[in-house]
Amino acid sequence: MDAVVNMIEKILARAGRRPRVEPGDVVVADVDLMVMHDLSASFVTRVFREELDGAAVHDPSRIVFVFDHNFSAPTEEGARRLHRVREFAAEHGIRVFDAGSGSLHHVIIESGLWAPGQVIIGCDSHTPIHGALGAFATGVGNNSMAAMGFAHSKAWFRAPETVQVRLEGAPHEGVTPRDAAQHVVGSLGEDSAIYQALEYAGDYVEGLSIEDRCLFPLMSIDLGAKAAFIDPDAKTEAFAREHARAGFELVRNDPGCRYADIVRIDLAAIDGPQVACPPTVGNVRPVREVQGTPIDIAEVGGSTGGRLRDIRTLVRRLDGRSVHPGVRLQVVPANRGIFKAALREGLIEALVDAGAIVCPPGAGSNQAVNMGAMCAGETMISNQARNFPGRNGSPEARHFLASTDTVAVSAATGRIADPRG
Amino acid sequence: MNPASNNPATLVFEGACWKFGHNVPTDAITPTRLVWKTFDEMARHCLESLDPDFPRRVRPGDILVAGRNFGCSSGRAAAPKALAATGIGAVVAERFSRTFYRNGHEVGLPILEAPGIHAFVEPGDRLHVDIANGEVRNARTGRALRTSPPPPFLLDMLRAGGLIPYLKSESNPLMSVR
Numbered sequence: 341m342d343a344v345v346n347m348i349e350k351i352l353a354r355a356g357r358r359p360r361v362e363p364g365d366v367v368v369a370d371v372d373l374m375v376m377h378d379l380s381a382s383f384v385t386r387v388f389r390e391e392l393d394g395a396a397v398h399d400p401s402r403i404v405f406v407f408d409h410n411f412s413a414p415t416e417e418g419a420r421r422l423h424r425v426r427e428f429a430a431e432h433g434i435r436v437f438d439a440g441s442g443s444l445h446h447v448i449i450e451s452g453l454w455a456p457g458q459v460i461i462g463c464d465s466h467t468p469i470h471g472a473l474g475a476f477a478t479g480v481g482n483n484s485m486a487a488m489g490f491a492h493s494k495a496w497f498r499a500p501e502t503v504q505v506r507l508e509g510a511p512h513e514g515v516t517p518r519d520a521a522q523h524v525v526g527s528l529g530e531d532s533a534i535y536q537a538l539e540y541a542g543d544y545v546e547g548l549s550i551e552d553r554c555l556f557p558l559m560s561i562d563l564g565a566k567a568a569f570i571d572p573d574a575k576t577e578a579f580a581r582e583h584a585r586a587g588f589e590l591v592r593n594d595p596g597c598r599y600a601d602i603v604r605i606d607l608a609a610i611d612g613p614q615v616a617c618p619p620t621v622g623n624v625r626p627v628r629e630v631q632g633t634p635i636d637i638a639e640v641g642g643s644t645g646g647r648l649r650d651i652r653t654l655v656r657r658l659d660g661r662s663v664h665p666g667v668r669l670q671v672v673p674a675n676r677g678i679f680k681a682a683l684r685e686g687l688i689e690a691l692v693d694a695g696a697i698v699c700p701p702g703a704g705s706n707q708a709v710n711m712g713a714m715c716a717g718e719t720m721i722s723n724q725a726r727n728f729p730g731r732n733g734s735p736e737a738r739h740f741l742a743s744t745d746t747v748a749v750s751a752a753t754g755r756i757a758d759p760r761g
Numbered sequence: 762m763n764p765a766s767n768n769p770a771t772l773v774f775e776g777a778c779w780k781f782g783h784n785v786p787t788d789a790i791t792p793t794r795l796v797w798k799t800f801d802e803m804a805r806h807c808l809e810s811l812d813p814d815f816p817r818r819v820r821p822g823d824i825l826v827a828g829r830n831f832g833c834s835s836g837r838a839a840a841p842k843a844l845a846a847t848g849i850g851a852v853v854a855e856r857f858s859r860t861f862y863r864n865g866h867e868v869g870l871p872i873l874e875a876p877g878i879h880a881f882v883e884p885g886d887r888l889h890v891d892i893a894n895g896e897v898r899n900a901r902t903g904r905a906l907r908t909s910p911p912p913p914f915l916l917d918m919l920r921a922g923g924l925i926p927y928l929k930s931e932s933n934p935l936m937s938v939r
Binding site: 708 | 788789792794796797810829833834835838839856857859860862864867923925
């Protein structure tokens with residue numbers, strides 16, 4: 341009888357050209373897709389040029405650069421760095437989605453360069469998002485990407501143990517998928533899944549759209565996980581047929597595959613909208629504990645927050661109101677398709693009328709490269725992915741992470757507010 | 762140049778302890794505004810938002826001890842590279858974030874996971890760290906803490922000085938990828 345294995349173990353066995361893979365095995369696997377943003381592309385290309393003795397790029401068609409932290413270089417030094425990456429890409433035939441295309445993973449999804457069953461590596465810790473699309477996807481360092489990825493289209497992995505996280509029950513009104521994802525990080529703990537893979541399952545996950553499913557693997561790095569996935573189903577297949585360019589075959593869990601652990605989370609027990617408070621993504625509290633906190637910046641955008649549904653929710657929640665005096669509301673569509681749809685639907689006009697700052701598609705305030713720096717004493721609330729001190733300017737600024745609904749009502753009132761009214 | 766390539770291949774270190782807390786993000790090790798600078802300049806600001814004395818007073822061979830989830834947030838390899846550039850001998854933590862753990866070995870920064878280490882040391886303690894044998898000794902208390910060493914594959918990578926020298930060496934099991 342064949343061994344009973346899960347999606348990741350199957351993908352790694354195929355890519356590692358071996359009959360099977362067990363947790364703990366070190367596997368050298370063929371990589372199908374390598375993704376970098378402007379910051380990591382700059383680091384990786386420098387390592388490749390300076391430390392690899394003139395090695396050749398093995399297969400440039402598997403490599404993609406997306407300039408998302410910069411929409412327009414703010415300094416001469418920054419311009420030179422982007423220029424060097426463009427030169428490297430031209431020299432080696434690597435595809436570049438230049439500034440204004442959108443946030444790395446949302447550009448990749450829109451581009452259709454991915455497919456279920458692939459091994460996807462990224463020099464970006466949020467790469468596991470593609471696990472929602474049936475791929476094995478994880479973040480690797482610059483040296484891995486340059487020395488094994490660029491030079492050989494390969495990567496080394498220690499095959500992870502898998503923990504199944506079953507999300508069950510119906511959350512109360514006002515608890516969105518983002519609130520549920522933050523609740524998972526807060527309740528399991530931000531180092532609870534280090535080196536492991538997480539599989540999200542259960543009625544709740546099955547009922548979500550692919551876009552909302554993406555939030556769970558995306559936020560899994562802040563549980564410490566190496567990768568996360570949702571066993572592909574009819575929704576995954578339909579989404580892939582619509583978006584993926586290449587042919588594919590879904591790789592699914594074997595029935596009855598084993599887990600290192602199974603964790604059940606009752607979503608009905610979530611105490612309303614959830615806010616990740618400084619200093620970490622795992623410091624998650626019910627909004628009622630922080631409501632009333634004055635804010636300076638509200639942002640809807642980037643890898644976790646610039647989806648079309650987020651922009652629609654923002655406009656609906658503003659409901660014709662202007663942004664509160666003194667608050668800057670920044671809106672960053674996650675890719676060009678989303679930006680165009682928001683234009684067609686009149687959402688961008690509504691936001692401009694409300695006094696919002698509409699930014700080009702990109703990563704928005706993530707790491708404050710082109711925008712989103714704060715001075716000591718300032719406070720932001722956003723649906724971005726990270727809130728660590730020093731990530732957005734001063735370590736004495738504060739950054740709260742919340743659902744789009746919570747960010748929207750906070751922007752309208754000038755204080756962290758409960759979207760349930 | 763790989764800033765950690767001068768570390769000794771014995772993987773035994775002795776130095777004074779610098780102690781940090783839990784969930785130290787790469788944003789604190791190397792803030793984004795500095796990741797374009799030279800490693801020496803990054804080292805001059807390394808962890809300054811958590812302990813301004815660290816980058817000014819750290820001496821070559823000192824041992825950094827941290828709590829759970831050290832090096833969380835962005836998986837930027839600049840963080841272990843900058844730490845190596847401070848001259849630190851080794852980093853010992855209750856647990857590392859997986860991106861830091863992978864990057865640390867790949868850039869040749871000696872690191873060791875040792876559950877219980879946080880309560881085992883005080884700042885300034887003289888520590889002896891033996892990565893391959895999974896042992897930390899505290900000269901002040903006279904006690905030893907045992908832990909599992911990294912798997913042989915990662916030990917070999919550390920001894921080689923990181924992934925790139927490891928791939929260039931003749932004896933590595935990843936040779937087939939060359």
